Amino acid sequence: MKKMRLKTDFAPVLVFVLLSLSFGCPSLQAADNFSIRVGSAAIDLQADDSMEIAGGIGPRTTTGQEGQLRAVAVVVAGSDGTKVAIVACDVLFVPGDTANLALAEIEKSTGIPPRNVLINATHTHHAPTTIEIHGCMPVGVFVKRLRLGIVEAVQRANANLGKDPSKFLFHLGEEKTVGANSRLLLKDGKIHWIGSRKEAVRPTGPFDPQLPVLSFQDAEGGQQALIYNHSTHTIGTRSGAVRSPSFYGLAAQELESDLGGIVCFLEGASGSTHNITGVSTAEAVLRMKQAVKKALSQAKPRRVDRLISVKRPFNYSVREFDEAIEDEKVVSYVRKYAPGIADKTIDIFRDMRRKLSPLRGKQKTTSIQVMLIGDIAIVGVPAEYFTSLGVSIKKRSPFERTYIAELSNDWIGYLPDLEAHQLGGYQTWTGLHSYAAPGTGERMADEVLKILRELK
Numbered sequence: 001m002k003k004m005r006l007k008t009d010f011a012p013v014l015v016f017v018l019l020s021l022s023f024g025c026p027s028l029q030a031a032d033n034f035s036i037r038v039g040s041a042a043i044d045l046q047a048d049d050s051m052e053i054a055g056g057i058g059p060r061t062t063t064g065q066e067g068q069l070r071a072v073a074v075v076v077a078g079s080d081g082t083k084v085a086i087v088a089c090d091v092l093f094v095p096g097d098t099a100n101l102a103l104a105e106i107e108k109s110t111g112i113p114p115r116n117v118l119i120n121a122t123h124t125h126h127a128p129t130t131i132e133i134h135g136c137m138p139v140g141v142f143v144k145r146l147r148l149g150i151v152e153a154v155q156r157a158n159a160n161l162g163k164d165p166s167k168f169l170f171h172l173g174e175e176k177t178v179g180a181n182s183r184l185l186l187k188d189g190k191i192h193w194i195g196s197r198k199e200a201v202r203p204t205g206p207f208d209p210q211l212p213v214l215s216f217q218d219a220e221g222g223q224q225a226l227i228y229n230h231s232t233h234t235i236g237t238r239s240g241a242v243r244s245p246s247f248y249g250l251a252a253q254e255l256e257s258d259l260g261g262i263v264c265f266l267e268g269a270s271g272s273t274h275n276i277t278g279v280s281t282a283e284a285v286l287r288m289k290q291a292v293k294k295a296l297s298q299a300k301p302r303r304v305d306r307l308i309s310v311k312r313p314f315n316y317s318v319r320e321f322d323e324a325i326e327d328e329k330v331v332s333y334v335r336k337y338a339p340g341i342a343d344k345t346i347d348i349f350r351d352m353r354r355k356l357s358p359l360r361g362k363q364k365t366t367s368i369q370v371m372l373i374g375d376i377a378i379v380g381v382p383a384e385y386f387t388s389l390g391v392s393i394k395k396r397s398p399f400e401r402t403y404i405a406e407l408s409n410d411w412i413g414y415l416p417d418l419e420a421h422q423l424g425g426y427q428t429w430t431g432l433h434s435y436a437a438p439g440t441g442e443r444m445a446d447e448v449l450k451i452l453r454e455l456k
Contacts, residue, residue, distance in 0.1 A: 041156035055125025096410035173295025176209035179232030191425025195337030223261030231268030269390025380408030
């Protein structure tokens with residue numbers, strides 16, 4: 001009698017084992033008794049009227065401030081010992097070297113590894129300059145305060161971790177009135193940037209109204225932390241030429257007074273969307289608060305069976321460019337649509353291209369990140385990411401609830417999609433604000449999706 005052989009395909013088993021070793025065995029953490037504890041904190045980033053403000057063409061100063069400019073941190077600790085931290089900073093950008101220094105200090109003082117920390121810029125255009133762009137230079141003392149604030153926020157949030165398990169609630173809300181796709185095709189074939197929109201024909205891309213709200217509460221239902229995410233450029237103040245966290249940050253701070261706990265805003269994929277709908281900053285604050293509260297009222301408890309964060313290097317190239325062609329793009333637009341600042345703008349763009357010229361074709365490295373809180377995926381990308389690319393990641397992700405946090409952990413300028421590069425416009429003009437080779441945005445999306453699929 002012949003012995004029967006058990007035929008087994010070991011390849012899937014081997015893949016599972018290798019992935020488990022690489023990612024801390026996430027699937028094995030999906031246990032019924034897995035629980036989380038949450039801590040949060042906010043640090044005021046002190047600024048004054050002497051500090052130059054970025055967010056426009058050329059530096060400017062302000063008189064006074066509305067609200068606070070903050071570093072806000074939420075630390076989530078799993079019962080398996082895993083900790084992740086999400087930090088939102090009320091600045092235009094968090095430079096990569098500043099983020100990396102902060103990450104090293106965070107690991108040393110809290111034990112939370114750099115791969116488990118996401119540092120996001122809320123992209124307010126009304127805070128002191130942290131990086132060189134458009135003729136603006138970083139304010140050294142403020143950059144130092146930013147780094148120290150990031151570290152202190154995480155340290156305090158870690159120290160504030162509750163002793164008892166926290167509840168996690170989630171709802172996907174919507175706010176579709178405070179922003180719109182701002183890359184409007186004009187009758188002459190150009191893409192609108194500044195100046196009159198009377199000749200606008202149509203928008204050239206999508207607007208993403210999704211408003212995910214993540215709420216962490218204690219056993220009695222008290223707010224410990226709330227995170228919300230939305231995708232419009234963070235521009236506008238209530239009080240004129242003042243420093244401000246703008247409408248998203250002002251809404252977060254007022255929600256804290258209404259709801260308790262700490263409220264953290266994460267900037268979504270908004271490289272191609274602005275508040276061009278005619279809604280004032282004061283009204284935008286009100287509408288964001290109402291939308292967040294509505295989503296919170298509909299939020300349902302969700303199981304968190306694992307915490308995991310993956311951060312990987314991403315290589316890209318500085319684009320090749322022809323100086324004469326790039327100069328004509330700027331000159332032809334601003335002479336027609338912004339003649340009052342044309343000479344200033346042309347000179348600033350010429351200077352930026354001079355600084356980029358020696359770097360043409362050079363390879364650079366940044367990072368991408370995916371963080372899972374249960375089945376909620378937060379994707380960190382280091383750029384002003386076009387909304388079309390963010391929507392593409394959401395649609396293609398194996399996780400139904402996937403959300404983008406642009407300007408995370410670094411800043412490499414605008415990342416338009418290939419269609420936008422063909423259409424042209426400010427976001428594609430070569431400068432310190434936009435210098436990655438065309439196609440970088442799509443390739444970044446593909447690399448993010450690889451991580452998402454591995455984690456699924």
